[in-house]
Amino acid sequence: MxxxxxxxxxxxxxxxxxxxxxxxxxxxxxxxxxxxxxxxxxxxxxxxxxxxxxxxxxxxxxxxxxxxxxxxxxxxxxxxxxxxxxxxxxxxxxxxxxxxxxxxxxxxxxxxxxxACWKMMGGRNQRVRTYASSGVHRGPEDSVQMALHAIERGFPALKLRFGRPSLADDFLVLSAVREAVGDKLELMVDCNQGWRMPWDISRPWNVEKAVEIARKLEKFNVHWMEEPLHRGDYEGYKTLRQQVGIRIAGGELTREEYEFDTLLRNECLDIYQPDVACTLGMEGQRRLAAKVEERGHIFTPHTWGNGVGLAANLHIAAGATSGAGFVEFPYDPPEWSTARRDFLLTETIEPDAHGWVNLSDAPGLGVELNEDVLIATQSKESTWV
CATH class of the missing domain: 3.30.390.10 (Enolase-like, N-terminal domain)
Incomplete structure (x- = not known):
């Protein structure tokens, strides 16, 4: 044996x-x-x-x-x-x-x-600082309340989603939040142009539109602009990054290692955001994190799913990088709470009072499945995209 x-x-x-x-x-x-x-x-x-x-x-x-x-x-x-x-x-x-x-x-x-996996990844850090990643299109007043809650919860940063009926609506929310929080929160904006739901046949933004929006975002001191172009628009990303000062993030659903190499070779991104549950796996992401850091860029995983995937991405960000900056923490209660996100686990993953998630020395990922919940929720079909 x-x-x-x-x-x-x-x-x-x-x-x-x-x-x-x-x-x-x-x-x-x-x-x-x-x-x-x-x-x-x-x-x-x-x-x-x-x-x-x-x-x-x-x-x-x-x-x-x-x-x-x-x-x-x-x-x-x-x-x-x-x-x-x-x-x-x-x-x-x-x-x-x-x-x-x-x-x-x-x-x-x-x-x-x-x-622990973070040690197997290189053991460079045992904790990572997170940002609250919103998932709901709220109006200005409710978005302000969410931002103030994020501050109270200890998050140093918040990501807002564009994609409302008009860009004017998106900027109205961003303006209201920035006015309310001042410099107490870093703000990121996810443009969601990198991929499409199966039913959505609208074309992603071109580089001219992305440049126009980037320059408006700069006026609100946005920390990064995420996925402003299709994930394969290498020339567009290269041009965008040359023409604007805001950090450009992307790569959450980029699939192949050669595609990331192309992004790196063309200096397309400042922030690289692959999700281990969607691409490359733990070993592939460990190698990519080293490449990104060698080129002087930031590796900080996208992570939207349940607590197992979140834990894996946290271990990569902690162990394989010298400092990921902020790592995505899906959190937009009440519709998206840690209890819902981590329903598979015996304990939810929570940041401390300053937005840090501290990883344990427990072997592996350090999380445990809630077998009673799994039995109660077992099904034959899944439809999550």
Whole structure:
């Protein structure tokens, strides 16, 4: 059963289990990027077991069709993380995004080694500072109240979403919030032009429009402008960044390593925001974080999903970077609370009074599944995008 991996004796991967769950949402969550308020929050849980009974957990995409590829992992060394990441990259070309398994493999490896993932990532920091990431299109008054709540909660920064019926409405909200908070909060603006929901056939902004909006955002001292162009508009991003002073962020759903290399080579972004649950996996993101830092840019993961994905992104940002600045913390109560976001877990992930999330020394990701809740919410279908 056992064989030698370096100086570590370890058992082989024995089995993989995938389950689907849905949390009822009342009130519904009116996501700013969707026209239909969401009445359910689907989540997929991936469990991977070795022959000694250790279990790693991951979550993210639905993993439909993964059973066709499961044989590529059964019987393998769970600590061969580079090999597993490369295989998952190949699967991602042929099928959907399989990165929840990569998260689970790192969690399993941490438990086998008795080491937290942030230490396995490089151990550069044990904590990261977060920003409150809003998800609801609120009017000026309610947006101001949300911003004041973020200050009270200890967040140093808040991200607002554009995409209301008109840009005038978006700037009305931004103006009201900036006037209310002064310099007590850094403000980011997510333009949501990098990708589209399946039903949305509108064209993303061109570089001329992005430049016009960027110059308006600069007047409100916005910390960064996120996804102002389609994710593949490399020339547009290069031109935009040359013409404006505001930081440009993007890459949350960029899929391939070569695409990030293209973004880096063309100096497209100041802020790189891949989400480990959607792209590259833990090993791929560790390598990318090093590349981004070598070029003098900032690596700070996007993370919108449940607490397992959030935990994985926090470990990457803490362990693999010298300082991520601010890391996304999905938080827009009451529609998007930590209790809803982290319903899979026995404990919610919370920042301290100054917006820092302090990671523990617990092996792996340091989070635990709430098995009673998972049993109560288990379903066959998931529809989260």
């Amino acid at each position: 056992l064989y030698r991996f370096g100086d570590q004796m370890t058992s082989r991967i024995e089995r993989i289990a995938i389950t689907h769950h849905q949390l009822d949402l009342n009130p519904a969550f009116p996501a700013s990027w969707d026209t239909q308020p969401r009445k359910k929050f689907p989540a997929t849980v991936v469990r991977i077991f070795d022959q000694d009974g250790n279990m790693g957990i991951g979550s993210g995409d639905v993993m439909y069709g993964f059973s066709d590829y499961e044989y590529l992992f059964i019987g393998q060394n769970p600590l061969d993380l580079e090999r597993h990441n490369a295989v998952l990259g190949n699967i991602g070309f042929h099928a959907g995004r399989p990165w929840p398994l990569d998260i689970a493999l790192w969690d399993l490896a941490g438990k086998i080694r008795g080491e």
